[in-house]
Amino acid sequence: YQVNPLAKFQQHQGNEVYIATVDKEHLYPVYKEFGDSGETLDQEDKVYEDATGVKIIRVKAKGYYFRRLVYTNEIFKVVELVKPDVLFVHCVETITAMRFMLKGLKYPMMFDSHMLSMASQNKFAKLYEKLYAAIFGRKIRDKGYIVVRTQDDKYVNGKLGIPEAQTPFISFGTDTILFSPSIEVRNSFRKEHNISEDVFVVVYTGKLTEAKGGMLLAETFKEKFSKEVILVCVGTPPNNEYGEKVRKILKESQNRVIMFPTQKYQELAKFYQMADLSVFPKQCSMSFYDAQACGLPVLSEDNNVNVDRCSYNNGFNFKAGSVEDFRTKIKEVSHMSAKE
Structure with a gap:
């Protein structure tokens, strides 16, 4: 729901935008629980591409571990194929974001986060946050990566050790072409x-x-x-x-x-x-x-x-x-x- 309008408007600004995302066999389990089987994904991708000009690349995954998606190494090959001027990795807290940081690609990278302190309820949350801050929080600080906070919440600062100077709050907003009174x-x-x-x-x-x-x-x-x-x-x-x-x-x-x-x-x-x-x-x-x-x-x-x-x-x-x-x-x- 966030990438959808963001990519569209970036394309409207004159950029060439690619979305690399998971294949239909590994759609997020919650989506499947609510009836999205992925059976019409190819047609839906084409409709979106034709309407926006954004190109969608479906990438194979290994599966889900602790409800976290793990891509195959194809995700890195896709990035090398596109050769982006900027690589935007959605959700800094994910395994995918961690892997990209460890990979040390030559392309400029930025991230976002819509995580909230109130949503951090997993029994392993404190351990995860401590390890993340020690390894990836430090890497983000050293590399100067920008992590956009889409929620006005200091979770990434207080829990993940990312400096406030590198985490601007940019409220996501909405697509007013679609959403307006009628x-x-x-x-x-x-x-x-x-x-x-x-x-x-x-x-x-x-x-x-x-x-x-x-x-x-x-x-x-x-x-x-x-x-x-x-x-x-x-x-x-x-x-x-x-x-x-x-x-x-x-x-x-x-x-x-x-x-x-x-x-x-x-x-x-x-x-x-x-x-x-x-x-x-x-x-x-x-x-x-x-x-x-x-x-x-x-x-x-x-x-x-x-x-x-x-x-x-x-x-x-x-x-x-x-x-x-x-x-x-x-x-x-x-x-x-x-x-x-």
């Missing part, structure tokens, strides 16, 4: 799904996992609100015990809940354009910017990133983990006038 889309979507204009619609787009607060969202909509509120949920619960519980609660909700499967990035805008409020039950999401670009206020938990994001009269925060406060904030927003 009364026409709002009206047509609501008509198609039998939603009247005076009904308050809450939209959630994302994973319905424990990490993203799937159960919190379901529990929040379990009991009926004082006025008609519809939840449009774009995302499928995972196929495990947790996911089944989330699915059951949403199905039995006293409010109307409309479920959609996980959507392609290019198809997401209409879900924000037809809604009145976008919610993020846990942690934070880059989709915040997509919702905002479509003119939606956002309601999210009160972690440090979300509090800052919603401090410009553009959104609200609820007490993290609190169903009661989550419901209260939804009620308050649903009773606001359009002017408010």
Whole structure:
């Protein structure tokens, strides 16, 4: 979701952009859990290439180890073949980024990070961070590599030992060609799904996992609100015990809940354009910017990133983990006038 618009706009600026990424046999397991089998990947790549001019190169992988992708050495051969002026390695914390640093290629390299301190919950996190800081944090310092922080969080500084001077915060933003308000889309979507204009619609787009607060969202909509509120949920619960519980609660909700499967990035805008409020039950999401670009206020938990994001009269925060406060904030927003 980050590389997609970034590469497109870099190409629009007159650059020649290549994306080297994994082959369909090794798509990230979470994507497969949500129905992306990769069967149409070749066609989707061609559509993207034809529309943007960006070239996609699919690279073989060895597999996943501790949920981390490990490419074959073909990834380095691809870079040598392209001979880039700048090599941008997505996610400085990954095995791929570490391998590129150790490889010591002759091309200028830069990295990014969208890791948050609150997301660092793995039982081996402290050991990983200590080793990373000692080996790769030092290498980044010595080489002067730039690591762009797409989140206003000091994780890479405090945990990975990378100097602040080398980690500029550049908020990722969104693709405003795709994401913008549309009364026409709002009206047509609501008509198609039998939603009247005076009904308050809450939209959630994302994973319905424990990490993203799937159960919190379901529990929040379990009991009926004082006025008609519809939840449009774009995302499928995972196929495990947790996911089944989330699915059951949403199905039995006293409010109307409309479920959609996980959507392609290019198809997401209409879900924000037809809604009145976008919610993020846990942690934070880059989709915040997509919702905002479509003119939606956002309601999210009160972690440090979300509090800052919603401090410009553009959104609200609820007490993290609190169903009661989550419901209260939804009620308050649903009773606001359009002017408010």
